Structure formats: C-alpha cells, structure tokens
Amino acid sequence: MSMKTFQDLIKEVHEKGICQECGGCTSFCSAAFETVIGFKNPNSPPEYVNKDACLECGICYYLCPQTHVLDEDLNKEYEFTDFASMPVGKFDKIYSCQSNDEEFQKYGTDGGIVNTLLNYLLEKKLIDGAIVSKADGPFSREALYAENKEDLIKASGTVLNISPQVDEVQRFSTYTRSIPELSHYKFKKLAIVGTPCQIYTIRCMQTLGVTPSEYIEICLGLFCYHNFLFEKSQIENFEKEFKLKFEEIKKINIKEDLILKLEENDSGERTLHIPFEKLGNYIRPACHSCSDFTNVYSDISFGGLGSPDRYTTVIPRTEKGKELFKKVLDSNAINCFDLDTTTKNCMKDLISKFSEQKTKRKAKFMDSLSVKV
Numbered sequence: 608m609s610m611k612t613f614q615d616l617i618k619e620v621h622e623k624g625i626c627q628e629c630g631g632c633t634s635f636c637s638a639a640f641e642t643v644i645g646f647k648n649p650n651s652p653p654e655y656v657n658k659d660a661c662l663e664c665g666i667c668y669y670l671c672p673q674t675h676v677l678d679e680d681l682n683k684e685y686e687f688t689d690f691a692s693m694p695v696g697k698f699d700k701i702y703s704c705q706s707n708d709e710e711f712q713k714y715g716t717d718g719g720i721v722n723t724l725l726n727y728l729l730e731k732k733l734i735d736g737a738i739v740s741k742a743d744g745p746f747s748r749e750a751l752y753a754e755n756k757e758d759l760i761k762a763s764g765t766v767l768n769i770s771p772q773v774d775e776v777q778r779f780s781t782y783t784r785s786i787p788e789l790s791h792y793k794f795k796k797l798a799i800v801g802t803p804c805q806i807y808t809i810r811c812m813q814t815l816g817v818t819p820s821e822y823i824e825i826c827l828g829l830f831c832y833h834n835f836l837f838e839k840s841q842i843e844n845f846e847k848e849f850k851l852k853f854e855e856i857k858k859i860n861i862k863e864d865l866i867l868k869l870e871e872n873d874s875g876e877r878t879l880h881i882p883f884e885k886l887g888n889y890i891r892p893a894c895h896s897c898s899d900f901t902n903v904y905s906d907i908s909f910g911g912l913g914s915p916d917r918y919t920t921v922i923p924r925t926e927k928g929k930e931l932f933k934k935v936l937d938s939n940a941i942n943c944f945d946l947d948t949t950t951k952n953c954m955k956d957l958i959s960k961f962s963e964q965k966t967k968r969k970a971k972f973m974d975s976l977s978v979k980v
C-alpha cells in the first residue's frame with residue numbers, strides 16, 4: 608500500500624471542510640530544506656507551494672488531528688478508551704482553583720491558574736519558555752513565546768484593551784496557530800498551552816519522535832467547545848444581533864455559554880450571556896467535526912465550566928501533570944475551593960454533559976458530510 612501524503616490530506620480533510628488549520632503539517636513537513644506546503648491565505652487550509660519537492664513520507668498525514676491514524680497509540684499512552692465511556696478522559700481528581708498572585712488573578716481568563724503554573728515553571732527554570740497566545744482584539748489572538756512573567760501578563764485572558772484595528776483585519780479568529788511557533792524558537796524545555804486539536808497534534812509528533820517535540824516538557828490543555836471565526840462582513844451582523852459594539856468587548860469567557868464583559872458606561876459594566884445555539888454563524892467550520900472537549904491527551908486540563916466566577920476547573924491527568932500541580936499547590940501560588948462530594952459530582956456531570964454534546968455534534972456533522980458526498 609502506498610504512503611498517504613499531503614494530497615490525501617487535501618482530499619480527506621480540506622475538501623471536506625474539516626481542516627483545523629493547526630499548522631501541524633506545514634510546520635513539520637520532512638522536506639526541511641524546501642517549502643513543500645504552506646499557508647498561502649490566512650485562515651484557510653494550507654496548500655502545496657512546491658509539490659515536486661514532496662518526499663511522499665506521510666508525516667503530514669500522520670500528524671493531522673483529523674486523520675486519527677495514531678489514536679490507538681495515544682489512547683494506550685494516555686489511558687483513554689473513548690468518549691462514550693470516558694467523556695472527561697482519564698483523571699482521578701478535579702479541582703476548582705484561583706491564583707494567589709494578584710496580577711494573574713486580575714488578568715486571568717478564569718482563576719489565572721494556567722499562567723500561574725507557567726510562571727512557576729519559568730521561575731524554577733524547569734522550562735526556557737512557553738507558547739501561549741496574546742489577544743490583539745476581541746475574538747482575535749496570535750501566538751506568543753513567553754519567557755517571563757511580563758510576557759505571561761501580556762498574554763493573559765483579559766488584556767483586550769488593544770486597538771482592534773477593525774479596518775485592517777479582514778477576518779477575526781479566536782483560534783491561535785501555536786504549533787508553527789515551535790519551529791521559530793530555540794529551546795530545550797518548553798511548555799505549550801493549547802486547544803485539544805493542538806495538543807493532539809503535539810502528542811502525535813511525540814509518538815513519532817518528530818523534532819522538536821521531544822523538548823516539550825508539558826502540555827497544558829484548555830477545554831474547548833469551539834472557536835470563533837468572523838469575516839469582517841459578519842461583525843456588523845454580530846453587533847446588530849447582540850446589540851453591542853465590537854470595540855466595547857473587554858473580556859471573553861466561555862463556560863456554559865459565551866460571556867462577554869462590555870466596557871463600563873454610565874450604567875456600569877454590562878455582562879452579556881450568549882447561548883452557544885445562537886452562535887452557529889460564527890463558529891469555525893472545523894470545530895463541528897471535533898469531539899474532544901476536555902483535552903484528554905494533555906498533562907493537565909483547564910476550563911471555566913463547573914467553577915464559580917474567577918475560578919478555574921483543573922483536571923490533572925498524567926503523572927507529570929499531577930506532580931506539577933502538587934508542587935504549585937504546595938508552593939502556595941494557588942488556592943483551591945473546598946469542594947464537597949456533591950459539588951464535585953455536579954461539576955463532573957456538567958463537564959460530561961458538554962463532552963457528550965460535543966461528540967453528538969460531531970456525529971451529526973459527519974453524517975451530514977456523508978449525505979452530501
């Protein structure tokens with residue numbers, strides 16, 4: 608049987624409209640001295656740049672989160688079976704935590720836990736840097752290599768007060784292409800924060816031994832129900848539909864619904880809750896074909912769902928993740944809400960419910976594709 612190549616990714620992934628544009632294939636193409644594939648248009652799937660130089664090695668196909676070639680290997684390694692029997696993945700304990708650092712708490716998306724953990728790793732020199740994501744406007748983010756606390760604060764969830772440059776940007780997306788950053792920096796020990804599709808690709812690289820994945824010390828995974836993508840033309844519709852101005856958005860949280868904190872005016876700060884069902888027009892198409900909500904292959908997963916306002920839900924998974932979480936807890940950098948058994952069970956049930964809904968959404972979407980074909 609011949610090796611599947613980028614040509615097969617075009618057929619099986621791009622043409623079906625399920626490319627997550629993670630950049631895994633373009634960043635780790637084996638033809639290192641020639642650019643064979645690349646992103647010609649931002650927010651569109653990658654394309655051939657020089658097809659003749661393709662080595663037909665199949666690496667891009669193996670790494671793609673939409674081919675699932677390595678699922679069996681990953682499931683074995685991360686003790687996961689399937690979403691039907693393990694909707695929240697493998698874990699022993701679940702926590703609801705908040706940072707004890709005033710700045711991480713103030714600027715954090717939820718409890719500021721992800722950045723507090725990264726800061727601990729940087730201060731203890733357990734990593735050289737971390738790939739995170741910086742907001743450059745509402746619903747618009749770009750990858751950032753953070754080497755110190757200042758960088759982490761810059762990339763905190765709530766720092767949205769930068770001019771959104773609405774006139775210059777044609778498309779806004781909350782999705783950050785973090786993986787290509789791996790090839791832009793020199794590091795020996797790295798932490799990466801990512802959505803489930805990104806962490807999946809990284810785990811595939813690690814399974815295949817693709818450089819520089821061996822230098823990734825820890826994968827901090829965010830819960831992710833979907834990401835958003837706005838064409839410039841849609842912004843007006845969004846503003847009309849939800850009676851707001853894009854520039855007014857000061858903070859975005861994603862929990863049971865989309866929570867927008869809007870700029871203070873005479874009547875004070877406004878908080879708007881938008882149910883996911885009303886956001887269909889603004890969801891990245893590829894997110895409909897994705898089943899992992901809680902980031903089952905990460906070392907530790909983090910989300911807002913299940914926790915009170917300004918707290919992060921934390922699920923340590925691997926031995927590495929549990930060890931890091933314990934060290935940070937022991938260092939008194941974070942505090943945990945004292946959860947009784949009933950509250951913990953409610954949290955797990957709620958997270959399971961969202962995970963199950965996401966799997967069903969994927970099944971429905973994939974069915975619709977097979978009907979169209």
Ligand SMILES: Cc1cc2nc3c(=O)[nH]c(=O)nc-3n(C[C@H](O)[C@H](O)[C@H](O)COP(=O)(O)OP(=O)(O)OC[C@H]3O[C@@H](n4cnc5c(N)ncnc54)[C@H](O)[C@@H]3O)c2cc1C
Pocket residue numbers: 711714715716717718719720721722723739740741748762763764765781782783785800801802829830831832833834860861862909910911912913919920
């Ligand atoms: C696109 C997206 C969708 C999400 N969907 C959900 C959801 O449906 N339900 C839910 O409960 N939680 C969701 N989360 C997770 C949640 O919003 C918080 O990120 C999480 O609870 C951690 O909060 P924190 O205050 O501890 O993190 P912080 O301490 O504020 O740190 C967050 C870190 O994540 C990095 N980051 C932010 N956005 C991205 C991105 N797009 N890609 C990579 N890194 C990024 C930041 O740079 C920062 O380092 C989502 C997050 C993102 C980014």
Ligand code: SF4
Pocket residue numbers: 611612613635636637638643644660661662663664665666667668
């Ligand atoms: S050289 Fe290998 S990794 Fe690169 S496009 Fe061709 S098949 Fe994919």
Ligand code: SF4
Pocket residue numbers: 616620621625626627628629630631632633652653667670671672673
């Ligand atoms: S690896 Fe990522 S960018 Fe490449 S085809 Fe797959 S989903 Fe798209």
Ligand code: SF4
Pocket residue numbers: 627782802803804805831832833834891893894895897898899
């Ligand atoms: S929903 Fe899935 S495909 Fe979309 S950004 Fe999240 S993890 Fe990636």
